[in-house]
Amino acid sequence: MSVVNDxxxxxxxxxxxxxxxxxxWVQKLRASTKSSAHEHRDRLAADRDALAxxxxxxxxxxxxxxxxxxxxxxHVVLGGDVRSRLLTCLRxxxxxDSVFPTVTSDGEDGLIAQWRAGERFLAVEMxxxxxxxxxxxxxxxxxxxxESATGYPDLDxxxxxxxxxxxxxxxxxxxxxxxFE
Amino acid sequence: MTATDPEWVVDDEDVPDEATLFRRVPDQPDFxxxxxxxxxxxxxxxxxxxxxxxxxxxxxxxxxKDEDISDEELIDWKRVYLCRFPVATVRRADAATPYPxxxxxxGSDTETAGGVVLDVxxxxxxxxxxRSHGLVRIPIPPKAAGWRPMWNAFRIKLMQATHVKVAKxxxxxxPTTNGDPARST
Numbered sequence: 516m517s518v519v520n521d522x523x524x525x526x527x528x529x530x531x532x533x534x535x536x537x538x539x540w541v542q543k544l545r546a547s548t549k550s551s552a553h554e555h556r557d558r559l560a561a562d563r564d565a566l567a568x569x570x571x572x573x574x575x576x577x578x579x580x581x582x583x584x585x586x587x588x589x590h591v592v593l594g595g596d597v598r599s600r601l602l603t604c605l606r607x608x609x610x611x612d613s614v615f616p617t618v619t620s621d622g623e624d625g626l627i628a629q630w631r632a633g634e635r636f637l638a639v640e641m642x643x644x645x646x647x648x649x650x651x652x653x654x655x656x657x658x659x660x661x662e663s664a665t666g667y668p669d670l671d672x673x674x675x676x677x678x679x680x681x682x683x684x685x686x687x688x689x690x691x692x693x694x695f696e
Numbered sequence: 697m698t699a700t701d702p703e704w705v706v707d708d709e710d711v712p713d714e715a716t717l718f719r720r721v722p723d724q725p726d727f728x729x730x731x732x733x734x735x736x737x738x739x740x741x742x743x744x745x746x747x748x749x750x751x752x753x754x755x756x757x758x759x760x761k762d763e764d765i766s767d768e769e770l771i772d773w774k775r776v777y778l779c780r781f782p783v784a785t786v787r788r789a790d791a792a793t794p795y796p797x798x799x800x801x802x803g804s805d806t807e808t809a810g811g812v813v814l815d816v817x818x819x820x821x822x823x824x825x826x827r828s829h830g831l832v833r834i835p836i837p838p839k840a841a842g843w844r845p846m847w848n849a850f851r852i853k854l855m856q857a858t859h860v861k862v863a864k865x866x867x868x869x870x871p872t873t874n875g876d877p878a879r880s881t
Contacts, residue, residue, distance in 0.1 A: 586725040617729040622745025629740050632732040634856070638741055650741075650848050656856055658790075661806055663844040684732045691732050 576609040576616065577602070579695070580628065583618040587626070594624030594643025600667070601626045601641045607670040614681045614691060630677070632684045637676055639668060651676060654683070706833045707811025713784045716757040717812060717832065718767050719743070721777040721860070728777070728862065738871050739779055739860050744851035746838045750815070751831030756783075759814065763824035770825060773864045780868070785857040786810045786832055790849075806849040810834040 584598055605616070605628060616628040625642035636652035649668040651660035662668065684691050721727060721743045729740045746752050755770055771778055789809035810833055817829035834850050836843040859868040 583726060590722075590724050614732050615730075617726050617740060619726050619729070619740050619742040620724055621742045623747060627740065627742050629729060630732065631729055631738065631740075633735055636852070636855075640741070646844065648844060648848050650852060652852060658806075658849055658852055661845050661848050663848065688733050691734075694730055694732065694734060 574606075574609060574611050576611075576613045577605050579615050580605050580609075580618045584626065587618070587620050591620045592624060593620075593626065595645065597624070597626050597641040597643055600647075601628060601639070604628070604639050604641070604647075604667060604670065604673060608674040608677045610674075610678075612681065613677050614684045615695060630680050632680070632687065635680065635683060637680050639673065649673070704833075704835075704837050705813055706835055707787065708813045708830075711756055711783055711812050711814070711830070712758055713782075713787065715783045716780050717754040717783060717786065717830070718757065718760075718770055718778055718780050719752070719754045720771045721779055723775050723777065728860065736869050736871070737860075738869075739777075739855060739858055741851055741855055743779065744854050746834070746843070746847050746851075751813070751833040751838070753817075754812065754830050754832055755825070755828045756812065756814065756830040759828040759830070763828050765822075765824050765828060768864055769822075770828075777860055777862045779858045779860040781854055781858045783812055785854065786812055788853070790853055806845050807835060808846075808849045808853045810850055 581602070584593075584601070587593070588598075601618070609616075614630060614632075616630050618626060618628050621627050621640055621642065623643075625640060627638055627640045629636065629638040633654060634652060634656040635654045636650070638648070638650045640648040640650075642648075645665050646663060647666065647668055648663040649660055650658065653659050721739065724742070727740055727743050728737045731737060744752060755767075757767075760767070760770075767778060767780070787809055789807065812830050812832050815829055815831045817826045819826070834843070834846050836846050838847075856871060859870050861868050
């Protein structure tokens, strides 16, 4: 019988001994490699990043935005951290079935993600001074939201706006993905 | 410069309401966006930039007529598009449309009336083109306190009204509203 089987099949009376042994081994291992906890955390972080990348690849809308930003950077030197700030907004608000935003420069060194369906329009802009703007126009062309401040818009609210926008597009043009082929 | 600075002139009454303003738009990725409903493309917000503490650069058709130049002489068609919108649209203050419950929509109190002033440019080499140059302005100068929400409301109004041309020989792409003619005409 193997040690492992001994460990798991031991009668109740021996379990506490097994646990003590295991605990001793863990302590000994940690003591022998002081950096192991850090390495473990680093490895976990690397795994998390790899997983995040995998999720991004699975999310067409975010991946398309990443590609668009790369193209923009061939024309424009983006300011500050606008790229990462806009992607934070998009990762938080786009799901796999979300309609694709069009990402452009803002004419200077910032970025805009915008969705348009007829007159209906939603845009998030990140500028290099650390501000954002959020604009929402309804299907009659009337401006319904117009906010500008420092930092980020309410990301849960943005997610709801993108969800509503997607529902409106799917109802009107269920084959919207054909526009991007 | 501040919003109350007397040097900040927003509008020149000598430019007639009937005049058209032309703006050169650099050929950047996806400035011409996608209508998810399958309608014609339209210029996005990014082309309407308010900067350099001056305003938004345009060419004024009434001056172009005086100088005897056509819109096609304004630009290098390989690197830029041309877009156009009426002076009347720039000056128009959109009325707020209340929600059915009678409340005013958020942002509806933002001023959208702007103006245009003539401003001789230092480029390109053709002096006739330089003299046709103007600047679109709103009551708050770029970067002054409170400019951004006002510019956002203003540039959305322009975006809805703007016609765009992407090649010398191409027709103007005119925005439509649910199949109706462009808002600007």
